[in-house]
Amino acid sequence: MGVVKNAVAGLGFDQDAPMVTFPIDVFLIESDLTPVEGGKQKFIDGLLDWKPAADTKGIRNAEMIDLDVDDYESAVVKTNNLFLTNLWADGLPVIPPTADKIDWILQGTDRPRDEHIGKFMPRGGIVTVETCAISLAMSGGRPEYLPVLLAAVETILQPEMDHDKWQSTSGMTFPVIVVNGPIAKDIRINSGFGLMGPNPQAPAGGSIGRAVRLMQQNVGGALPGTGTMAIFGAMRYTNAVIAEAEDVLPDGWEPHATEWHSIERGTNSVSVFVATGGSNVIRRGTGKETLEVEAEDSLRRVATYMQTANPHYIRGWTDGSAGAVIISPVVAKQLAQLGWTKKKVREFLWEHTKIDKKTVIDSGLEQWIRASTDPVAQAADIDPWPISKRPDGIMLLVAGGAHPTHNFWLQGNALTVGKCLVETPSGWKGLLEQADRDIGCADDLCII
Amino acid sequence: MTNLDVFDPTGAIEITQLHAARLDGLDGKRVGIISNDEWQAHRTLPLVTEILQRDFSDVEIIPPDQFPFGNDQIDSDDTVAAAKANKVDAIIMGNAA
Numbered sequence: 140m141g142v143v144k145n146a147v148a149g150l151g152f153d154q155d156a157p158m159v160t161f162p163i164d165v166f167l168i169e170s171d172l173t174p175v176e177g178g179k180q181k182f183i184d185g186l187l188d189w190k191p192a193a194d195t196k197g198i199r200n201a202e203m204i205d206l207d208v209d210d211y212e213s214a215v216v217k218t219n220n221l222f223l224t225n226l227w228a229d230g231l232p233v234i235p236p237t238a239d240k241i242d243w244i245l246q247g248t249d250r251p252r253d254e255h256i257g258k259f260m261p262r263g264g265i266v267t268v269e270t271c272a273i274s275l276a277m278s279g280g281r282p283e284y285l286p287v288l289l290a291a292v293e294t295i296l297q298p299e300m301d302h303d304k305w306q307s308t309s310g311m312t313f314p315v316i317v318v319n320g321p322i323a324k325d326i327r328i329n330s331g332f333g334l335m336g337p338n339p340q341a342p343a344g345g346s347i348g349r350a351v352r353l354m355q356q357n358v359g360g361a362l363p364g365t366g367t368m369a370i371f372g373a374m375r376y377t378n379a380v381i382a383e384a385e386d387v388l389p390d391g392w393e394p395h396a397t398e399w400h401s402i403e404r405g406t407n408s409v410s411v412f413v414a415t416g417g418s419n420v421i422r423r424g425t426g427k428e429t430l431e432v433e434a435e436d437s438l439r440r441v442a443t444y445m446q447t448a449n450p451h452y453i454r455g456w457t458d459g460s461a462g463a464v465i466i467s468p469v470v471a472k473q474l475a476q477l478g479w480t481k482k483k484v485r486e487f488l489w490e491h492t493k494i495d496k497k498t499v500i501d502s503g504l505e506q507w508i509r510a511s512t513d514p515v516a517q518a519a520d521i522d523p524w525p526i527s528k529r530p531d532g533i534m535l536l537v538a539g540g541a542h543p544t545h546n547f548w549l550q551g552n553a554l555t556v557g558k559c560l561v562e563t564p565s566g567w568k569g570l571l572e573q574a575d576r577d578i579g580c581a582d583d584l585c586i587i
Numbered sequence: 588m589t590n591l592d593v594f595d596p597t598g599a600i601e602i603t604q605l606h607a608a609r610l611d612g613l614d615g616k617r618v619g620i621i622s623n624d625e626w627q628a629h630r631t632l633p634l635v636t637e638i639l640q641r642d643f644s645d646v647e648i649i650p651p652d653q654f655p656f657g658n659d660q661i662d663s664d665d666t667v668a669a670a671k672a673n674k675v676d677a678i679i680m681g682n683a684a
Binding site: 142143146148150151152153154156157163165166167168170172175176179182183185186187188189190191193194195196197198199200201202203204205206207208209214217218221222227235236237238241258259262263264265266267269270273274277353354357358368510511 | 588589590591592593594595596597598599600601602603604605606609610611612613618626627630631634635638639642657659677679682683684
């Protein structure tokens with residue numbers, strides 16, 4: 140029901156619609172349809188008698204909320220209680236988004252606070268620079284995180300990202316935000332050990348990702364069970380916000396942003412795609428084999444994780460991505476020394492992840508392929524079936540701790556991979572210096 | 588006791604369209620059925636059609652095959668065009684789950 144209310148709100152209607160609802164059982168294969176018969180009058184009422192709540196057009200602003208508080212502690216408690224009651228929080232503590240806090244966060248941009256960025260679907264809530272700052276404040280963010288958050292949100296709201304679909308789907312879809320450029324290190328987004336978090340030495344990714352998640356819920360309407368049908372949730376409160384370890388890329392291995400988006404190395408940017416889960420893959424051998432054998436065996440092992448009859452591959456098959464393999468810098472260096480280029484790794488994975496026709500048919504994947512729109516429908520007859528149209532549909536990211544034992548596979552549901560350059564404010568240097576004073580220096584020399 | 592003002596994090600909403608007025612009856616009306624072909628729509632929507640026709644013998648049901656059909660297909664201006672071309676007075680669309 141909430142999904143439909145959000146959907147109509149996203150189309151510009153009030154958040155309500157005449158609908159007839161039934162328990163999920165009615166919608167399953169070979170279900171008993173007796174309840175539909177019983178709902179006859181509701182169908183008739185929907186056509187003849189239903190009355191909407193809104194009878195005028197226009198903007199409905201979100202108003203400031205006035206709380207009576209005794210001290211700092213009661214302010215935090217009352218804000219959190221209110222936000223949970225209103226379904227605006229996520230179960231973790233939120234920082235009260237006061238006017239002073241938002242003004243502080245807004246130091247992270249020179250853009251006007253009321254600048255309209257877009258509408259977050261399916262609810263259609265209006266996103267402004269201030270809206271982003273509010274969520275970043277709630278999630279414990281800092282002003283220097285705001286430029287990356289703004290770029291990430293702008294990317295998510297690009298029409299080709301199709302975010303209204305993955306916001307409300309039953310799958311475990313979440314945005315992955317990959318940051319390239321020096322800003323990652325400057326503001327402490329993780330590219331090393333503990334890549335996916337948490338890491339108190341690289342806290343920015345968690346705050347930024349949580350701010351995105353809060354906006355998905357509060358502005359976009361993705362409330363579990365009503366606004367989003369994600370059966371198992373979104374895997375994490377913080378989405379995935381990571382940086383590529385650009386400064387240790389092997390020679391000839393270009394940064395992700397350069398490869399995918401033709402963005403010049405050293406430019407601050409975000410790249411965003413939708414994933415549905417991740418797998419940690421033990422890649423290392425037992426140490427008795429040669430390096431060459433270990434390298435190839437490990438890629439085959441990664442391929443076995445990727446080689447699944449997963450209908451999510453269909454979404455990104457032509458122009459998007461099957462997902463991202465994350466390779467630690469140590470492993471990337473070894474592979475490069477053995478002559479593996481990124482292109483060679485991709486081609487190897489693409490060949491070894493093809494799925495034979497019998498499996499495509501027996502798993503029901505063929506039905507999904509044929510139900511999709513062209514040109515993927517033509518692909519159902521390809522035998523064996525590749526998980527993406529071309530090898531470059533598989534992303535490779537170099538990140539993670541300097542340890543050879545594991546790779547990581549981020550399963551994609553990625554119609555496209557979006558991008559946006561990151562814009563920093565005129566007072567950027569001062570913000571970074573203040574961050575060093577507040578939470579310790581970000582320089583490599585300071586990292587344990 | 589003091590006042591603390593906090594921002595509502597949900598953002599503004601813009602209502603740009605109002606829902607269509609309801610019908611004054613179903614007899615003599617044309618009701619379009621649009622299917623996203625999901626969640627047993629191929630079973631529920633024919634049943635809805637049958638239910639309406641049983642009580643309103645003069646209602647004309649325009650079936651799903653007169654409109655774009657399927658989840659990706661109905662999300663387009665072609666659906667609006669088909670509704671206009673079929674001169675429908677109302678639409679029932681399903682299924683969402």
